[in-house]
Amino acid sequence: MNNLDLYWGGFVTTLTTCVIALLLSFVLGFLIAIMRVSTVGWMRFISRWYVEFLRNTPLLVQVFIFYYALPTLEIDWLNFDGFQAGMLGLTFYTAAYIAENIRSGIQSVPSGQLEASRSSGLSYLQSMIFIILPQAFRIATPPLGNQFINLIKNSAVLAFFAGGDIMYVADSLQSSGAVFPVYITAGIFYLILTIPMSVFVNFLERKLAV
């Protein structure tokens, strides 16, 4: 069926956006978290304000800045299409939350652990990698799982600027008739993405449990 092809296209777009944004936001969020707990003043300063700005403004505003505002600077490579703008917005937005989850994970490891590993001869970096971070991630897994699921759901912002995702397909189909089945179908496609993610996070939690 023709409509199913359209949904499939939207599904692939949403999936691609989410996978890329998830990986990028995890890397960026991790870096920001490390900067937040570092001993270097300017790193703490930058990372703190990054989190404050990105976490305290609506995602829609951020994505509109990427999509509509940046092109007015008339720099060629800053003119993103809906897919790119949505992906960038999701990445930067989600990274702020991920950074906070990882930071709180790191900070909930008792400080005695770092002192103990340093006095047993490990360097600061070694202590972080082998002692602190493994414990931090165990604590951060459930909130990180929430962020990943939120990221998938938030990807519906792409529909606002012809991003071609599931929500965009549903929006364009509903204008030509049946509204109810159109959005129900869209919901089901999102569940196809979020439920496996939920199951995976639950599995991770169980696996990492002490």
Next chain:
Amino acid sequence: MNMNKKMLFFALFALMLLLAACGGSGGNETGSTPADEETSDSGADGGEATGDAEGDDSEAAAEGSTLQAIKDRGKLVAGVKFDTRLFGLKNPQSGDVEGYDVDIMKLLAQHIFETDSADDVLELVQVNSKTRFELVDNGEIDLGAATATINAEREEIVDFTNVYFIAGQSLLVPEDSSITGIEDLTADTTVIAVKGSTSEKNIKEKAPDAKVDLYDDYAAAFTALRAGKGDTLTTDNAILLGMRETDPSFKLVGGLFTEEPYGIFLKDGDDEFREYVNEFLNGLKESGELDELYQKWFGEPAPENILYENEFLK
């Protein structure tokens, strides 16, 4: 595993119940309005209604009911757009809604109540492309003049008066664009259109190769064009002219490749009221007031064949 499956099933079931509940209460809410309207209508013409379901023939047969209801209420309630230049646009400074559609509704209100000013006898209600026909169908507005193209599909839901504006679909491009008409729209060009509009369907037929990006409303679509998100924006000429007025670095090209007659829409089957509005429009044409309005908003006199009867009527 079995446990998980059960949980999933219950979660989905709960979701469906919730949706059903939402749908149900929404229906009741909108349902209450036409019911109220119905009672007041039948009161006005001597209690003719005998508990019939709404919307059947007895209502259309009721003599002068709509006009009488408007007169009893003391004002005409008309749906117009608040966001469309030249037709119905809310002036942010004064708060007034201004445009061709609005002026026609003002003149109609003055005509009904035989006054020189529409200030006290006209209530304007904001409508958009998604809500306009539902509002007239459930009686929240008496009629609407809101850049509505007459077509067979819509004729099923509402009735249209004779044509009061002949619009046509055209293309808006940046001043330095190489696009001169519909034949330049190829697989390499991106066309911007609005979700659910007639122009969306038309452009997909006339330029099947072009990529069409859809936006929620004209403001978003024009912002996208200005941000360089597409090569051209397509919709009715009049709306494009309004956009060009705000930003003269754009131009219209390709002439009119469709003809989209605008009609004033009112409740389905209300022949009496439709005839009344048609006669009023003919009066405007004869007195020259329609030409004046046209000149005021579009910079030219009205075309000769305006007010032709739309082909879908019978």
